[in-house]
Amino acid sequence: MNNEEYKGLMVFAEQREGKIHPVAYELLGKGTEIAQKLNIEVSAVVLGSDLGDEINELFYYGAEKVYSYNHPVLADFDLLNYKHNVARLINEVKPETLLIGATHLGRSLAPRIAAAVNTGLTADCTALEVGDEGNLVQIRPAFSGNILAHIRTTTRPQMATVRYKVMQKLPRDPSRKGEIIEKEPEIIESVLKIVSKESSGGVNIAEADVIVCGGRGVKSSTDFELLQDLADAFGGIVGCTRPIVDDGWMGKEHQVGFSGNTVKPKLYIAVGLSGSPQHLAGMRDSDVIVAINADPSAPIFKLADYGVVGDLYEVVPKLAAEARQRS
Ligand SMILES: Cc1cc2nc3c(=O)[nH]c(=O)nc-3n(C[C@H](O)[C@H](O)[C@H](O)COP(=O)(O)OP(=O)(O)OC[C@H]3O[C@@H](n4cnc5c(N)ncnc54)[C@H](O)[C@@H]3O)c2cc1C
Structure with a gap:
């Protein structure tokens, strides 16, 4: 693998019921800070069905480019199709860094993408920094939270899941604009069939x-x-x-x-x-x-x-x- 080929920072923008999860905005905020230090581009990838204007929110919170996959099968989290298409995008676009929210969905998706593109993954980060030679320093609690481990990935992309509510989003700015790149999803046979949706009634x-x-x-x-x-x-x-x-x-x-x-x-x-x-x-x-x-x-x-x-x-x-x- 030639690490030099990999450029830019990409955020996986999770959506539920057509609404972008706010963790994506937090990651774009942190991503923008990192990108400014390294003089690189911040993009987002979103999979869904007819997301409409919701995609623009990603620009308002800092994305310069959005790769959008639109298909009815992608309306809900279909693990195999999500993994397949994000992995394809990574192999095509070659972002140097991919950030994913450490939500239930993100925790399930990220390791599968990492395995598919043959790179490492640091799960559950609570801080991210730019280290020597522009490497991403991925920081997470270790040993029962008694120490903070600083982790570097030698392969590319550098992949991390990041906890919700630990990063700062940028103020929403509707004057920010960017480029939407519509991608043709490759739908593979899925094992997911949603029979009904029930509210867990749980607290958030x-x-x-x-x-x-x-x-x-x-x-x-x-x-x-x-x-x-x-x-x-x-x-x-x-x-x-x-x-x-x-x-x-x-x-x-x-x-x-x-x-x-x-x-x-x-x-x-x-x-x-x-x-x-x-x-x-x-x-x-x-x-x-x-x-x-x-x-x-x-x-x-x-x-x-x-x-x-x-x-x-x-x-x-x-x-x-x-x-x-x-x-
Ligand atoms: C891998 C790992 C992960 C963990 N993850 C978490 C986690 O996510 N969240 C978490 O919370 N813990 C976690 N823990 C457990 C953690 O180490 C502590 O054991 C736990 O947080 C202690 O809970 P506590 O403060 O309720 O109990 P205690 O430490 O027993 O504290 C009880 C407190 O109540 C006070 N108290 C007693 N009676 C009264 C009264 N009548 N009025 C006022 N005060 C009173 C006491 O003075 C005492 O300070 C984790 C541990 C491990 C090993």
Whole structure:
């Protein structure tokens, strides 16, 4: 493989039900920053069916070129067809870097593309930097989140999946324009047949503006109602630490942290949780962090903007009542 042949940075733009997933905009923001340093082009690839004006959003958030595949089979995530067509595009266009959101879809697609084009993949990055000779330094937590591994890929493209809510998107600018390149998809026989679509009814914690997150200080699953009440008072949702999920008290979709969700709400209220490195990895970029903990030496207080040392069973109901009175 001749690495010199590979140029530019490409973002895989995931879409669901015809809407681009916001992680693609975050990747375009980071991609633009990298591209400006290296003086290269930022492109996006999107697969879907009749996406219409939605494609322009990719330009508004920084793409200079969009490779668009339009076919009814591509409306939903069809793993084999997605992998086949993106791999073909890579072999044709030869981007030096390919970034994919570390969503459920991205985590499933990225390793298959990497195998198909015979390159490496760094999964679940939380930061990206430009290193020596313009190489992409892919940074991700390792060893249970206790160290940050800096990884370089010697093959091309350099492929990374990146967590949602860790990169900054550019401000949306509808005056930005770019070139749409319509690509003819090659549809292979698929094993996917969608019989019906059901809502999981689960929460989307990554999108919440206010999160009240409970840890092992909460003594029983029913006591989480106190936290729900506080969350309702702020119009927020309840999250939890991993032991709470391990005990079966809440679903994994509520878990915040290294092996759960990364969140960046406007207000994060940490209740009865210590602030382990694995937990902090998922919430440290929240705008305002409030911690309620009985132990003044709990590590969460080092990160918190506001701290209440006290028993959550006394503090949480008072805070909820106060929030209700003021709203
Ligand atoms: C590979 C790996 C991945 C992991 N991923 C995650 C992850 O994604 N997310 C995650 O959260 N963890 C994760 N963990 C687990 C992590 O290491 C910690 O064990 C976990 O975060 C601790 O949860 P906690 O803070 O709820 O519990 P604890 O550390 O036990 O803290 C409980 C806190 O509650 C306080 N408390 C007790 N009673 C009260 C009271 N009445 N009022 C007020 N405060 C009280 C205590 O002072 C204490 O600080 C992971 C671990 C590993 C090895």
